[in-house]
Amino acid sequence: MVRFVIGLWVLLASASFAQEGRCDPHGVDLPEFFAPSVPIEHELFPDELAARGTCFPPGRSIPLGSDVSTLLVNAEREAVDACDGVCEPMRKRLVTLGEDHDLEDTTFQKECGAAASGLPAAVKDPCLRVCVVERRRASARLIFLRTVRALDLSLPWRKPTRLGTEVREWLKRERVAAPPSPIRLEVSGPEHQRSVRAEGWLYPGGPRLRLETRLVAAGCGLTQWGIARW
């Protein structure tokens, strides 16, 4: 009899638990990066493509997690690939785009100019252009993720310290690498519910970026502060 009562209680409790868990809020995911869909052939001329050679994408990195820091590390790894053209010695001289790398276009042009300087005169110019275009395309993901990280840190529930109206100044104080200058960062709303909006181009003539922090649907009729496209 006691066994029967216990068994009945377990059955009822599990049924009630299943009923309570019917609606599971999905939460707010980080926005996904969409790689530039414009083929590199639209950004390089045939002689430049020939100098670049055939390229091999890097081995797929092991997904270690879905937080912004891990995504950034993976993006840095994935930015490196290998090609078999005459520009390869130049590519080997380039520093991998990393955590604190300056992602301004003028910096890419300087880096590429220096890396291409040792090449034969006939291929120097095409290789310089290959370098800049590759740097721009590789940096797009990093710029996107840096922007996501900046917005993520500014979410009201994170209670960021002294987030005034100057996001870049605040990121500097927090020692977090900011997205490059073409990405505009603007703050709006009252102090306890600051919203940050990011807008710009991921590279010159490249895809557009528009992200903001706001209350986003989290499932089951709930809303939660998160990052969304606008």
Added chain:
Amino acid sequence: MVRRAALLLFVVTACAGSRNARPLVLEKTAPRKTTSLDPARFAECSTTQPAPALLAPTWQSVVLASDVKTWESGACAPLERSLTAFPDAPRSRQGLREECEAKSTALDVSVRFSCRAVCAAQRWLSHREQSRQRLTKALEWYRDELGTMFDRIEACPATRSHGNQLPDAQVRAVFECAGQGSLPSEVTLLMQYVTEPVSWEENGGTVTSARPIEVQWLHVNSVGDDNVPWQATVTRCRRGQTLVPVLTIE
């Protein structure tokens, strides 16, 4: 003989009449086009405010700093003069680049690559802007004529037969029927109707379906060149109980 001929004519006419009768029955039982739309089907005007337009990139930002200097020196002027006027120029980004490449071969090798790069950037961005202006003008016309679009679609031979959505080719046909010329090829268009349920008697049973009663929205999306972030919508929005035609372009 005359009686037989008259009888035959009567039978033929009656048969033809009964064959045509089915759509007539449908016409009688189906509700006619509703002139007053349900405002609840449309968004509040405050939520359809267009996002502020992003500044287009400049050609100077797309090329190298050294390319800008070469262009400003005037060394690329012969290339600039040799280019085809836009109405006759190729329409794709790749086509524009090919023209720049072919015509830059006449330049000295010291400036050739810079001039070619500037040419490609300028042509691409100018063409893009021109297409955007052309499209904006056509969509403004569509917005202003929104109240007449249902009848215009019915009157246009290419769109007289349609479903609850009009695909790209049919939307383009509507613009052409109205004398608006061709729309840029870099975009794809889709139009959707507001529908209402309709039922009629057929073969002894009741058939139910949805019937377009008014145009709802027209969407425009860029295709082929994803670096062109075009998105436009013409629809109505709700201001109190009034519906207002609205065009948003991003």
